[in-house]
Amino acid sequence: MSGPxxxxxxxxxxxxETMVNTWLVMGAILIFAILATKNLKKVPGKLQLIAExxxxxxxxxxxxxxxxxxxxxxPYMLTLFMYLGIANLLGVVALRPPTADLTMTFALxxxxxxxxxxxxxxxxxxxxxxxxxxxxxxxLLPINIIGEFANPISLSFRLFGNMLGGVIIxxxxxxxxTNLMYFxxxxxxxxxxxxxxxxxxxxxFIFVMLSMVFISMAMD
Amino acid sequence: MITGIELIKACSAIGAGLAMIAGIGPGIGQGxxxxxxxxxxxxxxxxxxxxxxxxxxxxxxxxxxxxxxxxVAMILLFANPFI
Numbered sequence: 334m335s336g337p338x339x340x341x342x343x344x345x346x347x348x349x350e351t352m353v354n355t356w357l358v359m360g361a362i363l364i365f366a367i368l369a370t371k372n373l374k375k376v377p378g379k380l381q382l383i384a385e386x387x388x389x390x391x392x393x394x395x396x397x398x399x400x401x402x403x404x405x406x407x408p409y410m411l412t413l414f415m416y417l418g419i420a421n422l423l424g425v426v427a428l429r430p431p432t433a434d435l436t437m438t439f440a441l442x443x444x445x446x447x448x449x450x451x452x453x454x455x456x457x458x459x460x461x462x463x464x465x466x467x468x469x470x471x472x473l474l475p476i477n478i479i480g481e482f483a484n485p486i487s488l489s490f491r492l493f494g495n496m497l498g499g500v501i502i503x504x505x506x507x508x509x510x511t512n513l514m515y516f517x518x519x520x521x522x523x524x525x526x527x528x529x530x531x532x533x534x535x536x537x538f539i540f541v542m543l544s545m546v547f548i549s550m551a552m553d
Numbered sequence: 554m555i556t557g558i559e560l561i562k563a564c565s566a567i568g569a570g571l572a573m574i575a576g577i578g579p580g581i582g583q584g585x586x587x588x589x590x591x592x593x594x595x596x597x598x599x600x601x602x603x604x605x606x607x608x609x610x611x612x613x614x615x616x617x618x619x620x621x622x623x624x625v626a627m628i629l630l631f632a633n634p635f636i
Contacts, residue, residue, distance in 0.1 A: 490620055494620035494624055535613075543614075546610070
């Protein structure tokens with residue numbers, strides 16, 4: 334078991350496997366977005382139909398979770414979901430998922446954390462924001478502060494732990510298969526089905542849902 | 554003769570195994586959530602989408618402590634601070 338490989342170093346700044354795979358995912362999303370919205374028609378083609386379904390689905394989910402007045406968050410949430418979904422699925426094509434690196438998931442959960450604080454201040458005002466820490470009684474101030482900082486940590490560790498666990502178990506399975514001469518081809522399929530496809534999509538959905546819940550809870 | 558570093562390595566491996574006992578908690582929690590979810594769907598089949606979403610969210614939150622145990626085990630195995 335090893336961490337992400339370091340491909341090159343530019344001015345002492347390492348270019349890791351995580352970054353390169355992140356660029357791949359970014360490129361895939363960019364190409365999809367350009368192709369799907371290039372010539373929009375009244376009667377949609379295949380790609381436009383997929384894009385419309387995704388936008389409609391995330392709009393409905395955002396409205397259900399955060400309320401109609403917060404529909405402006407839907408584009409960010411769809412971007413997050415597309416990025417995490419494709420990144421978690423990279424394990425199927427034998428690439429290391431970028432989300433199996435704590436720096437990646439922690440950066441994403443810090444985004445959620447700062448959005449939470451920013452929108453809390455914006456909707457409650459500075460006074461209301463700080464007053465929220467001494468509710469219901471001032472004695473709970475330290476607990477409230479710790480609870481606020483625990484959110485991004487648990488959010489990032491959940492995604493990271495799930496994906497890293499999947500990577501390690503898949504590595505062990507492939508390592509064990511080298512000792513097996515026959516019947517080796519079919520065994521990893523089930524494991525890929527669970528660890529990459531099911532757990533990957535579920536975890537990206539959960540990350541998005543929890544981001545929505547945290548932000549909308551901070552706003553009211 | 555067991556040297557100090559070998560003892561540390563052996564104890565770290567045992568500790569990693571012990572850390573994964575934390576998996577019991579999420580198992581109980583997620584099972585309880587899934588059971589209640591099934592109960593809710595049985596009582597109100599038309600609300601299946603909402604119930605499933607809430608159940609998955611609760612199961613994910615219940616999983617957190619297990620993930621912390623997993624990360625402690627990973628640190629002991631692959632990034633041991635004692636060696």
